[in-house]
Amino acid sequence: MLRLNLLEETRFEKLPVQVFDNPETASIHVAHKIAQLIKKKSADGEKVVLGLATGATPVLVYQELIRLHQQEGLSFKNVITFNLDEYYPMQPDAVQSYVHFMKQQLFNHIDIDMNHVHIPNGTLPEDEIADFCLSYEKKINDAGGLDLQILGIGRTGHIGFNEPGSAPNSGTRLVTLDDLTRRDASRDFGGKDNVPRKAITMGIGTIFKAREIVLMAWNEKKAAIVKKAVEGEISSEVPATYLQLSDQVTFILDKDAASALTRFHLPWLVKDCVWDKTLIRKAVVWLASTLQKPILKLTEEDYNNNGMAQLATEMGPVYNINIDVFNQIQHTITGWPGGKPKADDSQRPERALPAKKRVMVFSPHPDDDVISMGGTFIRLADQGHEVHVAYQTSGNTAVWDDDALRFVEFTIDFLKSQGFDSNSEQLAKQYQEMRDFINKKKPNQADTIPLRTIKGLIRKGEAIAGARYAGLPDENIHFQNLPFYDRNKSAKQANYEDDIQETMSLLRKIKPHQVFAAGDFADPHGTHKVCFDIIYEALKRLKATEDWVKDCWLWLYRGAWHEFEIHDIEMAVPLSPQEVARKRMAIFKHQSQKDIPVFPGDDAREFWVRAEERTSETAHRYNQLGLAEYEAIEAFVRFKF
Template sequence: MARLNLLEETRFEKVPVSVYPDQNSASKNVANRIAEIIRAKQEKGEKAVLGLATGATPVKVYQELIRLHKEEGLSFKNVITFNLDEYYPMQPDADQSYVTFMNKNLFDHVDIDKANVNIPDGTLAPDQVNAFCEAYEQKITAAGGLDIQLLGIGRTGHIGFNEPGSAPNSGTRIVTLDDLTRRDASRAFGGKENVPRKAITMGVGTIFKAREIILMAWTETKAEIIKKAVEGEISSEIPATYLQLSDNVEFILDEAAASLLTRFDLPWLAEDVTWTPTLIKKAVVWLALEINKPILKLTDEDYNAHGMAKLVTETGPAYNINIRIFNELQHTITGWPGGKPNVDDSQRPERANPAKKNVIVFSPHPDDDVISMGGTFIRLADQGHNVHVAYQTCGNTAVWDDDVVRYLEFAEDLANQIGANTEAAQINQIYDEERAIFATKKPNQIDTELVRKIKALIRKGEAIAGARLVGLPDENIHFQDLPFYDRQKFAKDVSFEDDIQQTMELLRQVKPHQVFAAGDFADPHGTHKVCFDILFEALRRLSKTDEWTKDCWLWLYRGAWHEYPIHEIEMAVPLSPQEVYRKRLAIFKHQSQKDLPVFPGDDPREFWVRAEDRTSDTAAMYDRLGLANYEAIEAFVRWKFD
């Protein structure tokens, strides 16, 4: 099983860290270590005491433990478990309960004695909580202490629900949840307002008593907090940093979660490196921004003082390196995202020919196109290309119930105005039925089929209005409404074959020279990655049979959360102030997503503000590097097919 840099510690890392290629291989390793503990205890006739965690992070660990039980005979009859935490108040049979989570993801599938399962009780009366917490601690001690404690990490740096401000010697107790923690949980609860404000959690001191502690983290969304926890100073503001004080801890990460650790992000500061062209470009950009100098003004001394002396020795002097990297960045900038006709395109990111290209922009949600690449979208249409847009999902999950009521009232009033009495009566019946459902609707309850259709139509109308403003004719606007999106509301294991076939059909219809798709695979809702996988599989299959695919280039854009790092950008499209304004108007057409969308993430800014700030920040970074000063820049990376 591949593992990168086993338990390697650099001068920056203050805890042992193991990095695996992906979360699957990492999770199997953790599961095998748990299995070893269980088997070793069985041989001695003793109980194995496991401290378990919930959330998305340990799911694959539990899946592997279930496989080991069913296929390799691993028994849990000698296992006692203590879970880290539980929301308070919380009924054990609620969908969001950690009791429900543990039963679904582990306990219902193995031979554990349920009497040996311990999870904090979310049903206690307030005056019973303190006594329960004391008893929970005593029960762990009476069981012989935790042999191993699994941990995830929240973006506040919490372990368990030990939020910022927790003490290193804290025990099991009731806590108030941080606002960011509640926002992160909002999707499971159907909105932040439904997330409990409190929880019962093991304390940091309780965790420290475990004979082995494993903290796991996956994906780019955890990279920033992992860097702080591993390399930062110990602070109550990031409780995970307390783990630096333990001799029994190990961080187990996938490559994405480890990506901001110095040895991966800025390796020349941590060790002697082999200077590849990509690493040189990244290092020079970093150096210029770090010391706030344009690239062309960097000196040998600047390089030497920042861990890059070997680079200057091997490929210097500094000015030669500066010129090369400056030119590489300059060549990414183009005002012709579809290629500029009748010019030498050898130093341009896109081909000159054909002068008029077939282009299709794939938008995972009905507003990603204008939010993420609205200016480039406008530019492509203005420059005469045959531009299409495909809205891959209907986006109905992200519409407020109030909007449904408002549109039904409008339809009812319109029917009355034009004298359509039968239609008005039908709409009035639907209106009454749905308002009654909304009045008793539970958090995260799936909408009726009719409501889902109405919400989809709301998003569809907004998307069409935005695409028209960009300049597209109606026949070039495609609302795919891929089936997986609603299907996943009812089942976790779904087939994507019909989604792939539908995408292949559209691609064959357009025969694009350019495809633009969302490339932010760590988006908080997961839809972008699924949509990309469907598109990629469609293109892969078509590449075996359709000649036009040989001339098709795939460009990736980022969403509203993060931009590509400067050294990764392969096409930078500058926007004028007028284009920024037109892009803003296109985003405004998505009225159901304005002001406060259903799932805003942890950024309180409206989407149009996020989009403008992101593109203006990218332009400012190019300016700091000594390139032209633009109003805004949208960035793209070309996906290379293997």
């Protein structure tokens, strides 16, 4: 019976999937699988042939293998490795090379014979690559074939660098990288233009020959493509779907990467559910959105025909369910994000008291405040709350080099015009040093301190202009310049203690009733996630010793790309056309991010366009569910800690 239940729960999944609570436990599981294989082969006097991957996904696996070697004596002397891929062209000593990556993340810390290590050669003349690829395949075969191949998955669905369009029988070869793949790599190279356009990769046919294949994926950013790979039809448009043809494949996922799979995302379609308030709300919103019907028009037949008969039977009649969910969503809407004074707040997302609140808006970058919650930011100030904004990082990496030079040129000319010739000459010398550095700068090379300072000041000036436009006095505008932002560009181990202490000090000074923070957690190594973790740790420590924290509510907002799901939203702040225009003007103050920013992400639209279309879409989705029609809505979720 247990086996039947499991098959029913996973019936949408076309290959085996194991889900772990977090990347750490999943990575330890994979590392121990590798270790057991090494030990077994070693006991039999045989070599182990491993196919290895690069990128963020396998890093924790390699860390555990290093620990097993250094603390438990696991030897790699009988291990032969073949890496999946390498950028082309690429020098092996470049920090972006996979040779450098593998040495830093694994090989330099274990006892492997480097003669047993094989990584595609990114330095070859292009006319020699075909012969090299044939030789690479031959070396794999001569070694006895791959015992175990570990894989990550790219957001295009690539495995290795087998991009959409790759054939299932493809061998090792030179390929052209998809634009999305290059965008995802842009931060490692200091911009997409610096990312190589080609790579050498093992083929899908090569991967298929492995006796065991393990594909790993972590975090919500990979959830959509994992769903396609596991549940979708086999297609060259998503090369990872070819893995459905193998009997030797297992997907190892953390909960976030697995979150879009049907058994987690829409569990009522695969099994009986324990219906709590949260799941009911999610299911009803899904049903209304799927059928494109207002919630109050959903019928028992709609429930029965779409996998929700159990809900209708256990909790019905369905009209009562509809009314309850409709009311819940309606009660998220408020024009008073700081709470409405002298009003019954039992059905409102925020407390009525105190009527005038101290509010702290944390902005990871110097423009996230106005892009993500600019209308609410302005509304809070207009309604008389004591609003503060804290810019957590300088944002200096997101300024073009020529913009920095332009500001220095302006300053030199200004000093000259005011008779400060000695100062202008000194600055002119620094300016020339900056130009010389920029002309020789390597991709993703850290800027010099003067150049970094200029770029940070550009972002600071824009942030001040935006916050003033929102209605804040200068004394309520805070620049934290948290040290991790520059330190993490060179430090091997992350340490955030000074960032936490700085944040605790600011919070202790303001003692806010409300804190707004960026809630974009899809990229666990991204600036937004790190900034949130710092805020959370600061509040957690303060809560243990200071009473005011008990009355401090933490609200999360999303960035310019994605919004919270409707069923998750707990406060929806509607904006009028005039307020949308005011928000746009606040965003325009950030001129260095106008038109084409240094790191535009996946979306070619300008930030203000993304922000407006996102909030307009949220308002449209509320309206489709039968709620009032607004120009735009900014959404928030309360984080309870």
